[in-house]
Amino acid sequence: MPEPLSAPPDAAARLALIGAFAPLSEEARAALAAEVEWLRVAGGERLFNEDDPADAAYFVVRGRFRVLHSGPDGEQLIGYRGVGEPVGEVGVLADVRRTATVQAVRDTDVVRVDRATFDRLIRDDPATMVPLVSTVAMGLADAMRGRPPDAGRLSTLAILVEDGVEEAPWVVEKLVEVLERRVPVLHLAVRGGRDGLTVPHLIAAIDEQEKRGGLTVLGIDPRSGPVAQRGLRQADAVVVVATPAAHSLEGPVPTALADLHASGATPTTSLVLVQPSWRAHPVGTAARVAGFDAHFHVSAGAREHVARVARHLTRRSIGLVLGGGGARALAHVGAFRALVEAGVPIDRVGGSSSGGIIAAQIAAGWSSDELWARNRAEWPRARVGRRLTLPLLSLLSPEIAIRILNRMFGDADLEDLWLPCFVTAVDLTECRLVVRRGGPVTRWTLATQSPPGIWPPVVGDDGALYVDGAVLDNLPVVPMRAEGAGRVVSVSVARRLPFAAGEHVRVAPSPMAHLRALVSGTVHRGGQSFPNLLQVLNRTALVTGVAGHAVSEGLSDVYVEPAVDDFGLADWSHLDDIVPKGYDAMRRALDEHADLVASWG
Secondary structure, eight states: OOEEEOOOTTHHHHHTTSTTTTTSOHHHHHHHHHHSEEEEEOTTOEEEOTTSOOOEEEEEEESOEEEEEEETTEEEEEEEEOTTOEESHHHHHHTOOOSSEEEESSSEEEEEEEHHHHHHHHHHOGGGHHHHHHHHHHHHHHHHHTOOOOOOOOOEEEEEEOTTOTTHHHHHHHHHHHHTTTSOEEEEEEOOSTTSOOHHHHHHHHHHHHHTTOEEEEEEOTTSTHHHHHHHTTOSEEEEEEOSSOOOTTSHHHHHHHHHHHTTOOOEEEEEEEEOTTOSSOOSOHHHHTTOSEEEEEETTOHHHHHHHHHHHTTOOEEEEEOOOGGGGGHHHHHHHHHHHTTOOOOEEEESTHHHHHHHHHHTTOOHHHHHHHHHHHHHHHOGGGOBOOTTTOSBOOHHHHHHHHHHHTTOBGGGSSSOEEEEEEETTTTEEEEEOSSBHHHHHHHTTOOBTTBOOEEOTTSOEEEEGGGTOSSOHHHHHHTTOSEEEEEOOOOOSOOOOOTTOOSOOOHHHHHHHHHHTOOOTTTSSOOOHHHHHHHHHHHHHHHTHHHHHHTOSEEEOOSOTTSOTTOGGGHHHHHHHHHHHHHHHHHHTHHHHHTTO
């Protein structure tokens, strides 16, 4: 049950920070402060459950809530509510039972306004309705657009450092330095002993900083017992700075995190692995990242890597989404070059189908020159679209593509890539889209570009069968938003030319008639005659994925569509013609969004 609190001395001033109460006069706020109840909800505790009676509305004074809704797969996260925002207002406004469950992410204080007071407030001061209706409307609009829940503003960050991280002081210093460029930062050391902060002083300092709209960074000594736990329970997010080496599950940091999760608090947790400056690429990461919401590789001394972590924490990370389209995906190489030249930092990448391959190459740290050179060296001579096989399992053989992917990525896992990276695939066993953030790069880049029927499905560790991610989502912007990207650049290379028989074709030709047309040259690129089997299978595989294209475009901050319609899925030999198309399209888009992009640096 929430713990009753005494009204703070500055109760009226705190109410002024809540949008619904800001329009009230000072006298009205003072009167309201005497009527409302002040409550503390412990991290992990539920304020109310879905279908409970809606007897009051609540407003967040400090802390953060998760909003959950019951679905066929259990409770699903649909949003967050932070300082100044209402909770439970829909049930009171509409006079219905609670429409969702609300759970505290961390120790959270609220004011409770009972139904009678709420009704009187709206009747006497209708201006209070404006921010309430705005909050409800924005939530509905985001849901209709398919936008994943926004975690909101970060107000308290806790940092834990594992033993033996020599570069940890530099990492923490640079992280705070970058954060201070965006928001006022109060950096506090939380430790036991006589010189440590008492819990009341710690909470008071966080409250004061939160009222100013600033960020509190808590450097927590995990050995300080109850003090460390109280500090962690105030955090919206926790960052662990560690080395890539194997660690003990019983060390002070894992123990502190286990105790935090056992308490029910649910801050996001990120792992920052400090890599030696001499290391070309991380290795063996998968075992280290289990249990964390996100992980980042920071090369010792690389300030831009620390800046990437800061952008993620402040919901400003920049995600690059690359769509599928066979050889047309080579346009992504040119688009990436344009982004690099413009100084746009890319913090995470994701892709479907052949776009997933380029995404993994970028995440592996390949430069734009390396992207061009290595793709030119592999794909044009491979003729992967023409490797016919006995049509029992598939029409074409993927063997050449597998060898190419092995040369590119070796035995690396997606977790080992320098940038957070995902690729999509369709799980045929469960009939659903999956977003792969871990596992062998070669396996999952093959799966994401394996059109059903054209290449055989890829087998997962559990025996499930996976095919081309473009079948359900050819431009996975929604998953990128769900990853926490605050800004998204997406590049679509799906062909938009009409897919139909020729103007005078009324029935499918016989196989011999089609062969004669091929020999005579009357069948040419663009489907002006009747499409062949491969074209029909490819088009069928894209039906659902392309249907969601409008949603992906709408959720992109910068959407780019290179002029590559004239190139076919198997035109890998036209790399030098396709790559510049992506470069030109991205340059135009960056020029059109110059003011927006300038704010991303």
